[in-house]
Amino acid sequence: MSTIKITADGRELGAEKGEFLLGVLRRNGFDLPTLCHNDQVSPDGRCRLCTCEIRWQQGGRSRCVVSCLYPVDEGLIVETKSENVMLVRKTILELLLARTPEAEGLPELAAEYGITRSRYGADTDFGKCILCGLCVRACKEVVGVEALGFWMRGTSKVVGPAFLEPSPVCIGCGACAFVCPTGHIVMTEKGDERKIWGKTFKMEKCAKCGRYYAPKFELEWMSKVTGVTYEKLEVCPDCR
């Protein structure tokens, strides 16, 4: 790794060669919208809201790239709010607003870009899912389970467990619901039961405080992969 310099909206910034542009910009206080990004999982470039316009020479040919996946190099010139960038962002927000008007946080984000209603109508059949894929990546990369994936293609694409049936490998940890930016994934708890993705899990009581705090299946799985004994995991994090 070597330290390099890039220019963003006229400001000179230091960066490590090869690190992704989004991280550099955010570290330096630039405000870029994202819906499919989370620092804990690998970037995927799905929502494309973090698009920036780049060029290598002042006045040279430019192109739009997604900053979450663009590796920076010496001399890169970035515009984060050019006309093209704003066109892409506004269009994406207007398209998403038409797809999922109910998605949590989306109307507010769109309003920041001056979009309060979408010319493309308002759908009702996609729930709140914008297909950002954060749940899929969190399940695979953070939890290590791969219970979720994308099914079908194009406009029919949906997120869910295999064949959209209750998954035998899902441990009911709820990481997907936690990471979901729009509140699409619903996890409910009632007494000693937790429900998610159509599967019901029996919960374990904390050995000390007595509250139901995690599905048995999850604790067994955690014990298996971490080597920590099940008895130790039977105590909730608050009482540990």
Place this chain on the structure above:
Amino acid sequence: MDFKALQGKSRQEYKKRLGSDKPVIYVGAATCGMAAGAGELLKMLPQELDALKVNADVVRVGCIGPCCLEPLVDIQKPGKPRLSFHTVNPRKLKTILEDYLVKDNPHPELALGIVGEGRLDGIPNLFDHQMLKGQVRIALRNCGHIDPNRIEDYIARGGYTALEKALKMAPEQIIDWVKKSGLRGRGGGGFATGKKWDSVRNAEGNIRYILCNGDEGDPGAFMDRSVMESDPHSVIEGIIIAAFAIAWQKAPAEGFFYVRNEYPLAVRNLLIALDQARKNGFLGKNIMGSGFDFDVKINRGGGAFVCGESSALMRSLEGRVGEPRVKYIHASDKGLWEQPTNLNNVETYACVPEIINKGADWFASIGTKGSKGTKVFSLVGKVNNTGLVEVPMGITLGEMVHKIGGGIKNSKKFKAVQTGGPSGGVIPENMINLPVDFDELTRVGSMMGSGGLIVMDEGDCMVDVALYYVKFLEEESCGKCVPCREGLRRMKQILKRITEGKGAIEDIDTLEELGRAMELGSLCGLGQSAPKPVLSTINYFRQEYEQHIKEKRCYAGVCTNLISFMIDPEKCTGCHLCEVHCPSNAIKGEKKKPHILNQEVCIKCGICYDVCRDDAVIKR
């Protein structure tokens, strides 16, 4: 058997067949020929020959190009040239067998031309035919001439000599030749092939993957299929040369051929060809004694159009979901399984042996400044001659349509050409003198793509055309990124509204804005070029959009919601023909009296318009 001996044997056999003392019957049996009815002819032939007591060899060859003339059957009698007959059906086959094979009447009215050397009175050479005359055949050099399932045929026509030559060259020299030849990727991107090979050779990694993209999926395009079916060895030879140039003395190499499974004959012929290449020492360990090891495996596609996109193709090969990914780090550095990967199209590889055989300068002497060599186009749509044509780069659209294509069908008026597949643009009639090459097509808002060329006449509605392509792309979008997935869906909705007469004038601006954002913001080539059919039709045919919106009229007579059919009482002779054919019983009338069409019941199928012999049905 060493190569010299194999060559000698192959040439002898091939020569023997050309000068055979037995009659030889060649049947064009690629998918196009089979679809036109060659299968039935092949089934018939042995019985017919038995009945006529003729002992003849039947050879299944590939496709020579002119689809509109299929099925093609060629007859070569001892001491006579190979004579080609077109649009042969069982009845015609009987006639030519009886009259030409047994007797000596070549039926000039049924014969198309002579293939190869020799003359017959009153019959021209096949390559003097309007459609074939302006062609320069490099990628299609063997198509239709050889039996694709016989490696000997390929070798007899100079096959694998380029590989033999290349294996004695330094890899850098091969790459240098390809660079000098000016060969650019034929799959659509138009990237300089030599430059790509160079980057893959010099990338860091412990293996080199050599891939061939045979996942051709554009509607109306079938260039690669024809080459894979009719001359598989030329592609394989190109791949081996590429592998040697890229990997020799650098790293081991492994090859994959990605073919769409909807091309069963291509898969079959490639499998046979790979097997023959292996048996004869062109693939496997120590290729032709050079010490170079390389093999190619076939991978059949699962039916997704987007898997023809390079990064999606590699994900698919890895066994993952066929979604593209950003290419800020090139596949030449990190492609398949994160290793240096070279991906070229079928046609690109097929050109390589000829470049090695005839030299870079020869190849570079054909074509334009920025686009060298030839390009195979599938010329389809409203032209008289449809099929595959290989022409030098820089030929004008006009020459393609009016000379090679033989003009517009049914003497209608030429309107536009759509190039570059579903995500290409439409080029209007007034640009007929545009030279066809990579840069010119991009400049006018279309693209070369893989080489689809769809000709449209006055009966084609440009809004409907845009809707057709957007529908296709919407179905084939992988759905990964928002601009492509959501943008195409909305474009389709807006276009559909316009064709139904429910559009608003602001819709045109919305389409343009959305299209621009999709071009800028989409992840892969599919999304970035997807708005082209819409943007180019708005650019060149804006008035048609306005007519649909303001006047609620489709002057091309395509959009059913905006047209109606009427019967002209002056012209109607009361023949009942329309009444009989109308599927919705919308037409009534007494014999020999003008009929009446009930607008309430009419479903606007246009059958009455087509069947009327007196032009009494008016469409407006």
